[in-house]
Amino acid sequence: MTAQQERSRATQRRLLEATVECLHDFGWSGATTTVIAERAGVSRGAQLHHYPTRAALVLAAVQHLAERRAEEIRTEAAALTGDREQRLDRVIELLASAFTGPLFVAALEVWVAARTDAELRDALVPIEARVGREMHRLTVELLGADESRPGVREAVQATLDLLRGLGVANLLTDDTPRRTQLLAAWKQQLAKMI
Numbered sequence: 001m002t003a004q005q006e007r008s009r010a011t012q013r014r015l016l017e018a019t020v021e022c023l024h025d026f027g028w029s030g031a032t033t034t035v036i037a038e039r040a041g042v043s044r045g046a047q048l049h050h051y052p053t054r055a056a057l058v059l060a061a062v063q064h065l066a067e068r069r070a071e072e073i074r075t076e077a078a079a080l081t082g083d084r085e086q087r088l089d090r091v092i093e094l095l096a097s098a099f100t101g102p103l104f105v106a107a108l109e110v111w112v113a114a115r116t117d118a119e120l121r122d123a124l125v126p127i128e129a130r131v132g133r134e135m136h137r138l139t140v141e142l143l144g145a146d147e148s149r150p151g152v153r154e155a156v157q158a159t160l161d162l163l164r165g166l167g168v169a170n171l172l173t174d175d176t177p178r179r180t181q182l183l184a185a186w187k188q189q190l191a192k193m194i
Contacts (some may be wrong), residue, residue, distance in 0.1 A: 012050050014040040023106035028113040065103050066131045070138050070171040071187050073136035077142045091142045092187055099167035155193040
């Protein structure tokens with residue numbers, strides 16, 4: 001890779017990370033391309049060169065950072081020790097953290113904007129479908145779940161849907177105590193199902 005290619009990749013990375021930060025900090029309406037370029041420390045021209053529209057930049061950021069977070073979860077899960085119950089407990093905690101973190105908040109901002117923006121929605125739906133399939137596959141892998149058994153696929157998906165819903169509930173107020181109680185009960189049920 002040439003020095004120019006390395007600089008280009010570094011610029012793209014800064015833009016993608018700044019996009020998620022701005023979506024988290026300022027919401028959809030406040031995360032303008034000007035604000036994002038400023039946060040990334042790049043010129044508006046450099047931003048336009050790599051991502052000609054705000055939608056292109058935001059969609060690339062959501063996809064890139066979702067992939068990065070999945071890799072972080074894999075790395076964290078690889079270090080887990082203990083019996084099956086302890087592993088299940090820790091995997092659910094790792095996933096719950098993913099659904100309450102900055103990437104999830106940023107993704108929600110994009111989802112809400114896409115509800116009324118047909119062009120953004122059309123571009124986002126396939127990305128979210130890929131991210132959803134990857135998250136499902138990753139969860140199956142981390143839990144060591146056997147989806148050939150009846151009900152296991154649905155239990156894994158219910159886990160992800162529960163975590164997503166709990167993440168949304170956490171947006172306006174810290175929902176940690178309630179989330180902790182609900183997840184403790186769900187972990188016991190999930191252990192029986194998978």
